[in-house]
Amino acid sequence: MLAAALLATCTPLAEAPDWAREVRPILATHCLRCHGADPETREADLRLDDATALWASGVLDRDDPMSSLLLERIEPGHGDPMPPVEASDPLEQSEIDTLRAWVAAGAGIDDHWSFKSPVAPAPPMLESLGNWPKQPLDVFVAGGLERAGLRPSDPASPARLLRRASLDLRGLPPSPEELDRFLADPSPRAYEDAVDRLLASSHYGEHWAGRWLDLARYADTNGYEQDGTRTIWPWRDWVIRAFNEDLPFNDFTIRQLAGDLLPDATDEDVLATAFHRNTMTNSEGGTRDEEFRVAAVVDRVNTTYEAWMGVTMACAQCHAHKYDPISQEDYYASYALLNQTQDADRPDDNPRLDWQTPEQGRHARTLAEALREKTQEILEQAPRTDSLVSIAWIDEGLPPGATPQGEDVPDARWPWRGEADTPPVKPHSGRRASVSEAKADSFAQHFFEDAAATIRMQADSRLVAHVRIDPERPPKMIMLQVHAPTGGWEHRAYWGQNHGTWGVDQTPARLPQGELPPAGSWVRLEIPAKAIDLPAGTIVDGIALSQFGGPEGGRVWWDAVGFERVDASDHDWQRDRSAWEEALGTVNGRGLLPEAKEALQVAAEQRSQQQDQLLELEWRHQIGALGDAGDEYTSARDALVAARMQTVSTPVMRALPEDQRRTTKVLVRGAWNDPADEVRPGIPSALNPRGLPAPTDRLAFARWIASPDNPLTARVRVNRLWESLFGRGIVLTSEDFGTQGELPGNQALLDHLAVRFIELGWSQKALLREILTSATYRQDSAVDPKLLERDPNNELLARGARFRLDAETIRDQALAIGGLLDPTLHGPPVFPAQPEGTWQVVYNGGSWTESPAGDRHRRGLYTFWRRTAPYPSMITFDAPSREFCVSRRIRTNTPLQALVVLNDPVYLEAAGGLAGLMLAASDEDEQRITAGFRRATGRDATTRERSTLRALLANARSRFATEPDQARIFLDSCRMPESDDPSELAAWIVMGNVLLNLDEVLVKS
């Protein structure tokens, strides 16, 4: 490799060939398959890549190295040659020479570079480029340039630089206004300030989250044949927030791998662990859950090592790593660390977290605040309470402590209805009644069985209820059931036909009361308590209002349900707030708003006025004593309770309880059903000889990965950041820092960045700021043929980066240029335009229903990601299907990509948007062209460019002028509304289409 050879001169060229750069690659190609780290396939007990083993093997002669057996066997013409002809291509003469020189110099073997922790490298002494650096990292780049005899390029123009920085930091181009402001900023720190603004943009998090999603194999479906929808976008939003808040990368790591195990883990910490719930689950009939659970854990091992440490573990699943010092036991030791979670390829993706998104949380807080502000006002309107008389239990509210349950109880809210509802209900008494709705021939009921204010039966107590049956939808049966802590629910009375199975008919457990009452008006029902086995002294704490639907279903209203002739003191809570508080105190305020619960805990004399008022409100709410303001309070309160219950259920990691932990065994050749020896959890000793501290669990593993002592994590992360900015990592193989990966082009630069990253507290924003404000980054990306020949891939960084944007950015940028982009952050995935028929799926199909404007113009990050039918244009631009961790998207350049940007309706719509903006910019063609070009490229068009575009415009106008009908059809293709002058608009859309397809627009330069 050119750069490697150039930069290897960090250490002066000596006689001894470099083990890592020169010797090891030869051995890896020809020898290590049989004489490497894997004992299973090792021949002749000879291992060549370990100094101790090599010297012990006897193939080297200490006294006369040049007569060593090792050299003898590789000489051409040896009767029993190495490598054997059937095993490998023969060694080249130059390779033999290298091996001879290596043996002559003592056959030294170094540890692999990346398995040793980075130390801050000494900066090279610069000669001619001493004034060039703006950041410490530039010194290391300049050192490489001086050694290669190259000079850095001039800085890019400010306009180009802003576009580059904007695309790099937030995946969107600068708006024309941002560009104007930047170019007009006279400050010498204008660029630094612009970088800070971009880092502070909330789109920064979206852009960088996108890259992380590839590593995390994030998708909105769960994979395999069914590939059903999986709600895991709350985790995607967590990643966006983490980047935006610049959560230090070590914390970012620990939370995703083991957030659930942190002391005092918050819901947010647990949500972060969904990282590893992006594994696929198979819910096809007849599949073996354990097989796919094992596949998921294997994927977690591979993904963890690749994403954080650039170590490829996959091969050690079946046998010792052929090249890196990782044994199969090492593999399963890591596997054991990740093998103790509850998830097990279940169709429901359990365990899950009911997560309240920050948006939902904010909504609930707004409602609570609104309610608080109204408290005083409502109470001032409320009537005096000493006039209240009631015997009912269920009337305007439920008794204290009662928890509503049943089919009719959505979100744990009792189904009250009053005259303000649609349709309005005229209650029997007070302001509201409860409603019950049954489906045809089905039971429906609502009930409670945990009232804190219980009732004691007297000898002549009567169960009383008022009922009104809807004549449109009469049920076949209605039933009242009473709950006693001693006898349960075995106290029932029913009217109409006998349906259901509870209790024995014709007994107090199921006592018939004759025909259904007449429909259409309130009817009083009355049963002696004794008749349903509630003799004097029985304590009652619950009641159920039930019905069985008729052929059309059933609708029944209930009101004023309770007992007569009971001890009046049982109803003190309806007249006396302190009795109410006392009753509720026994059940910790069950059913109250959390704020009221809190107030209840405080001694009455120590409560704030606010707390006192809130309890008063809640009491009055329960007994229906809020007067005219009652409905307002009830609806505000209901909305708040509902908002607080709004959550999204998302799969997360949860550790198995101690007594259910799995035993981990080596799986022979990786086969899930062929276990061998048991292994203990741990990490490969080659990466950390000290091992993990106890307890050796997932959290210890995560902390080790995120520790400054880990030789790889910081290097791998800074390399990924570098790759994103410069198009290729300092280590090209960002997925593999092992011995089979490429060596770093400039290890001093990489190590400097890694050490610096840790010094900066693992702050990615801080490191990105240093890189973006470096002289290296600011260089112009123009290249002359000489430099191109010398360094075609820009490994030496004598110029700025220039490469095609990724799939999401190309799309987002087109929408932004066309003025269509909806900048909304977070939330469920969206369904932008997609051709008919591309979403055929066999099972669990659903359909691709296009999102309305707005959502369909959200950033590509939010596009619904189905693994078995990914969004076509993303895939065409090399996005992976997200089945496995992908470190690096290979950038291809194909005609199918041209067809997307030319013809995909999303891009046509963007071209239409751009056309509209050009037309609105001026009345003059020339200014319109200038504005459009600037919007698309971030710079002013040259005279030649403008004349080419003018000529195109003329052509387009003349084509459409003769065919206005075609113009109209074309506008329709671009989803443009009607226009007064369709030919003119169509011509400008053609112009917009060309601008969006410019090479300069599709690349970052």
Add this chain to the structure above:
Amino acid sequence: MNPRVPDQLASMNEVTRRQFLSRIGAGIGGMALASMLGENGLALDETPHHPPRAKRVIYLHMAGSPPHHDLLDPKPKLAEWDGKACPEHLLDPERFAFIKGHPTVLPSPYAFTRQGESGIELSELLPHLGSVADKLCVVRSVHTDQFNHAPAQLFLYTGSPRLGRPSMGSWATWGLGSENQNLPGYVVLVSGGKVPSAGKSVWGSGFLPSVHQGVQCRSTGDPILYVGDPAGLPRELRRESLDALSRLNEMQCERMGDPETLARVAQYELAFRMQMSVPEATELAEESPATLEAYGANPGGSSFANNCLLARRLVERGVRFVQLFDWGWDTHGTGPHDDIMTQLPLKCRETDRPVAALIADLEQRGLLEDTLVVWSGEFGRTAMNEKRNGSTFLGRDHHPHCFSLFMAGGGVKGGHVHGETCEFGAEIVRDPVGIHDLQATIMHLLGFNHEKFTYPFQGRDFRLTDVHGSVVPGLLA
């Protein structure tokens, strides 16, 4: 129009080519570019290991898996067991997807007759296929280890039952490129109304560059996504737009000196040509009435017959790998829509004639010699009647231990039967062919040693056949 390469950029050509080829690999992009730059060879190091017998493949997949007992593997002994509980050994240690309890044996209701000079026995459901019997290499001893559709299909095409590996067609185009720079190298055609169970992953390129994924050619709308200009845009104006675009991009290239810009210019030109060549290739109405009749094809419609004819047109134009999926072969017998008395004859009527016509047509055009045709499902079916929930319709459950397929052309024996199953058609008794063996053999016919045809990913050299498989010499002509 060819893009004009500015003089001062001529010196970039050497670097340019190297950079393009390393970045693009083979396939439409790489091949096209190679030719633009006067390069004739393949873009990859992975040139064939030996001279290929097959230059292209048409894979006909009957998704859901046809019953071998009723089509390709006659088992007259089953008649003696008609309706009787099957012998114990067929149940132990079997797992079934749907069969419960002790099932009864289901003999085939269809007669078999010897066909052609070779006398291969074929079902009466495949009368047309008999006319090309002497071209067929019927394999009765294929086995898999997956008994659900999606994993079995993935296993068949990618060598692994799980998602994420490249499909056979991707391997082929990665290794060989395409012979036609104006068409994708790997085309997928779907009939029967649904994509296969495993979705588009069965033609995914996995870790190979995405340019090698199968391109689905659709029967409605654009044959290839976005290949058609938007309605209302005059074709001449598209040409003028691309001319303007090329000029602007060349100015950009002069200023920035990035050879990738020239590659992009070339790709846009290629796209423009594809816009013409794709509709041309997919225009079945150009075929003679006799040909349409022979296939039973119906221009403008959507059918397996149309896809067979389309496959011939595509390979004729140099497409490397054409993959057909036909839905509706999962004959469990839960109703007339999936039984072997109504549904199976229906599927056979839809496919028998076009498959026979395809083989005869390729032969007549001199293409069969170096075009490999494969017909298969993803696994076999049971000798027993499934009788799910007491169904009175006849059908068979999934069976991974043996199934039948046939191949033709492309270096395989004609008029040949390979392998044998037991008298119940449940176990292989001679010459088993595993899925990886089948893949190794297909790769062999394409000129590759499957063990050396590898791609590095996640630290491993991956290959289509994982770590298994051997070429089956008995299949080779």
